[in-house]
Amino acid sequence: MHFDRLVATTAINSLNTATFLAHIGKNRVPVPLFEKKRVKLSSKATGDNDYLPATYASFNREDYIIIQAPTKENMIDFWRMVWQDGCKLIVCVVEQSQMTTENDAEKCYQYWPTKPDTKMEIGQKRFTVSLVKTKEEKGFIIYDLALSAHLDADVTAGKAVAKDDGSVDIGIGDDDTKPRHIIIFHITNWSIGIWPDLDQLGSFIKNLQVKRYKS
Secondary structure (H helix, E strand, O other), rough: OHHHHHHHHHHHHHHHHHHHHHHHHOOOOOOOOOOOOOOOOOOOOOOOOOOOOEEEEEEEEOOOEOOOOOOOOOOHHHHHHHHHHOOEEEOOOOOOOOOEEEOOOOEEEEEOOOOEEEEEEEEEOEEEEEEEEEEEEEEEEEEEEEEEEEEOOOOOOEEEOOOOOOEEEEEOOOOOOOOOEEEEEEEEOOOOOOOOOHHHHHHHHHHHHHHHHHH
């Protein structure tokens, strides 16, 4: 009995409710994060702060991040996180009908380009996300992207090119902010409260593992 109370008290005390309340507008749901596990962003530009609704998964290694679906307002923080932590694979489980390009806080903002040979400029061109190629599978789509960071106006970046063998070649930029190859797996029809199609899920996991080992 006393042990259970101690564990519960320790867990509650590990939550940083002050930080959560100070940035409540960046959270879709009222769930504070454990301070030791939350992702903390470094400040690179005026106005930056270290908060976004993301936490490292509780595995032996902090290889995985769980984050609430980005809104139009905090999309820049999402890409700051991707760049800072060197994320290579992103899994989006928001069904297509819940994605939006409008300022709708109830839906997930479309935070990457989906049309061929298009790009998104994020945070007054602080980041550029370019679509290199897509591959449609049953129940999910694989997007190959190039992510560039522009913290200095003099920085020029390389160019991402899809090669004949299906791989993506990203040229070398003028410095360390050269484009990075990012892959997004988007499960397009997994509705809330409904079990996913197991055949589609199996194919998704297989493709994800292949990309993970190649990245």
